[in-house]
Amino acid sequence: MAHDDYIPMHARVAEITDETPTEKTFTLEFVEDELPFRPGQFCTISVLGAGEAPFCIASSPARSDAIQVTVRRYPQGTVTSALHELAVGDYVGVRGPMGNGFPLEEFTGRDILVVAGGIGLPAVRASILYLLEHRSAYRNVTLLYGARTPADRVYNDDLAQWEQSPEIVCRQTVDMKDEADDWDGHVGLITTLFEPLDMDGPQTTAIIVGPAVMYPFVVAECRQKGITDENMYFSLEAQMKCGVGKCGHCAMKDKYVCLDGPVFTYAQMREMQEY
Amino acid sequence: MAEPTAYVLKAEDLRPAVERLFELGEEVIAPTAPAPGDVFYRPVQGVDEIEFEFGNALVSPVQFLMPAKEVLFEYELRPGQPPEITPPEPPSERILFGIRPCDIAAIECLDQFFIEREPVDTLYEQRRQRTTLIALACAEPAADTCFCSCCEGTGPVAESGYDVQLSLVGEVYLVEFATEKGERIRQQWQDLLEPATEELFAAREAQLRYMIENLFEPDSNLAAAIRRVTGDNVDPEAWEEIGADCYSCGACSYLCPVCTCYDVMDVPYDESRGARIRRMDSCRLGGFTREATGHIARPTEASRARWYAYHKLSHDYHEQRSNYGCVGCGRCIIACLGQIGMPTVCKLIRQPQAERAS
Ligand SMILES: Cc1cc2nc3c(=O)[nH]c(=O)nc-3n(C[C@H](O)[C@H](O)[C@H](O)COP(=O)(O)OP(=O)(O)OC[C@H]3O[C@@H](n4cnc5c(N)ncnc54)[C@H](O)[C@@H]3O)c2cc1C
Ligand code: SF4
Numbered sequence A: 001m002a003h004d005d006y007i008p009m010h011a012r013v014a015e016i017t018d019e020t021p022t023e024k025t026f027t028l029e030f031v032e033d034e035l036p037f038r039p040g041q042f043c044t045i046s047v048l049g050a051g052e053a054p055f056c057i058a059s060s061p062a063r064s065d066a067i068q069v070t071v072r073r074y075p076q077g078t079v080t081s082a083l084h085e086l087a088v089g090d091y092v093g094v095r096g097p098m099g100n101g102f103p104l105e106e107f108t109g110r111d112i113l114v115v116a117g118g119i120g121l122p123a124v125r126a127s128i129l130y131l132l133e134h135r136s137a138y139r140n141v142t143l144l145y146g147a148r149t150p151a152d153r154v155y156n157d158d159l160a161q162w163e164q165s166p167e168i169v170c171r172q173t174v175d176m177k178d179e180a181d182d183w184d185g186h187v188g189l190i191t192t193l194f195e196p197l198d199m200d201g202p203q204t205t206a207i208i209v210g211p212a213v214m215y216p217f218v219v220a221e222c223r224q225k226g227i228t229d230e231n232m233y234f235s236l237e238a239q240m241k242c243g244v245g246k247c248g249h250c251a252m253k254d255k256y257v258c259l260d261g262p263v264f265t266y267a268q269m270r271e272m273q274e275y
Numbered sequence B: 001m002a003e004p005t006a007y008v009l010k011a012e013d014l015r016p017a018v019e020r021l022f023e024l025g026e027e028v029i030a031p032t033a034p035a036p037g038d039v040f041y042r043p044v045q046g047v048d049e050i051e052f053e054f055g056n057a058l059v060s061p062v063q064f065l066m067p068a069k070e071v072l073f074e075y076e077l078r079p080g081q082p083p084e085i086t087p088p089e090p091p092s093e094r095i096l097f098g099i100r101p102c103d104i105a106a107i108e109c110l111d112q113f114f115i116e117r118e119p120v121d122t123l124y125e126q127r128r129q130r131t132t133l134i135a136l137a138c139a140e141p142a143a144d145t146c147f148c149s150c151c152e153g154t155g156p157v158a159e160s161g162y163d164v165q166l167s168l169v170g171e172v173y174l175v176e177f178a179t180e181k182g183e184r185i186r187q188q189w190q191d192l193l194e195p196a197t198e199e200l201f202a203a204r205e206a207q208l209r210y211m212i213e214n215l216f217e218p219d220s221n222l223a224a225a226i227r228r229v230t231g232d233n234v235d236p237e238a239w240e241e242i243g244a245d246c247y248s249c250g251a252c253s254y255l256c257p258v259c260t261c262y263d264v265m266d267v268p269y270d271e272s273r274g275a276r277i278r279r280m281d282s283c284r285l286g287g288f289t290r291e292a293t294g295h296i297a298r299p300t301e302a303s304r305a306r307w308y309a310y311h312k313l314s315h316d317y318h319e320q321r322s323n324y325g326c327v328g329c330g331r332c333i334i335a336c337l338g339q340i341g342m343p344t345v346c347k348l349i350r351q352p353q354a355e356r357a358s
């Protein structure tokens, strides 16, 4: 990143998509700069006066003059609420790219299993788009996506497209549904999507993002399928204030999640967890 | 740091020498004692404001390199246009006079953390580059809470990190000039200086040995605690014991000259203008690791006590700071509402399980 670490780049809100009642996707066009990034990297978004918070870059790395982020609003969340109040044409500040990202170029020739729970899907969307853009370099690409209810699902257009695509196996589930829900898909926890999968475990690399409660169960399923801890990649969340390895908030064991992560293998996470 | 060049300054010439610092036209920051016993580093206009007979200040002079609160930029929102962002003015040149060796060692840690280790913290770097450090070695422990003698050479005489160091040996100061910034001061003091002799170095060494062997409380034994923390060989009960005496007030880390953690926030001045600031934070506070989901990575005093000890004492962090995260200044001993300053923490860490059980 540039030397003036704390000065954000200006970006204009070009489009806002309502994903769910609590999640919106913002398309941000840079006024002067570009932001080349790797899938799995993140940036911070500022609404001046409210503050700044980290978000995964959810768009394809093929474009660096504009990015997309999907933001879940927390009821009293200062920055996320301010972002949700924005209109097209407003300006935000962006710093980044930050973090290591998923080393997708190391996964060529392998099967890729992407597991996304809830708000984890934005964190892997850039990776899915990248994999599809470089499709011939990989073997099978599978996405498992679980949301709490049908109404909590994000990226409905993408998902509909991926479900039809021969390039990717896309399986979805919801934890629960109401009578009123117009959902004829699978109902059950995300782990129930593993059972019918025919996988070549040792040849598979898994990319897993979701709420922390999901991790032990997904790890157990992956191990069951023969995926090693070294081949399970996670993107971790932590409180972050600077994104440049100085404020200390995101430190875990001897790693700074913002600099050394947010992507870690499960083998690394086992070492870090207690701290 | 180049080999320091060494000179002798007569003790009675210290004041005149310091008086000349003001001729450089830079801000001079030095210890002052606004009330007896209260020592504060502050900008001073003349030598008369300076307190020469002092131990150390409770608030470390590192605050002039890493302030408790600082503006990252100011902004002005403009309708229909990107906001205007104004970075802070570059800092001016200044001299920090009378810094104790432990604080010099702390500044070396900050240099490593903020400058050597990418990405560079530009705000710190700019201030650091424009600051001249004149150290005042301790000829006796500055306070009965000092334990620099067991912190890898952080004191009571600085081994490195200073531009100029003055060590009182008998009736004279041994003056070491170590850098180009120091050389500037040497030229100013030229006619007050005589070349230092081998004997003077030997005398300081003898004085140092005497101090380390006789005048410091020897029992904090940081090295043994470092080995245990690095080897993950600490009785888990130790963290519970330390945690039980922690009030999560953060005072230890606020006063610690090596601690660097901060929070970032926006402070609006009015509807359209404001500043983004950073301000000192502490990993001893409960909310330090709270994620937006509400999950808190280190929710208990014990877990935070363990983290604090790990971050300061584990060899895993040594490289990022060029030293361990403790320089022996003893401020946490004074600040702690409980009884768990660093030497006590070390003692509890060293205590084997068997001993604790009995
Ligand atoms: C690497 C990374 C990537 C991320 N990517 C995304 C992403 O793509 N999309 C996304 O939506 N999010 C993402 N997040 C999470 C996002 O950064 C947070 O949602 C955001 O920081 C919240 O900011 P805020 O100012 O709105 O919330 P805050 O004001 O910090 O508050 C968050 C929540 O905590 C509560 N809270 C605040 N203060 C207190 C207090 N003192 N006591 C008790 N509760 C309190 C609030 O009520 C609120 O519910 C990511 C986080 C990281 C670290
Ligand atoms: S800890 Fe050592 S260097 Fe620091 S003030 Fe005390 S005696 Fe001096």
Ligand code: FES
Pocket: A239, A240, A241, A242, A243, A244, A245, A246, A247, A248, A249, A250, A251, A256, A257, A258, A259
């Ligand atoms: S967010 Fe500040 S150190 Fe990682």
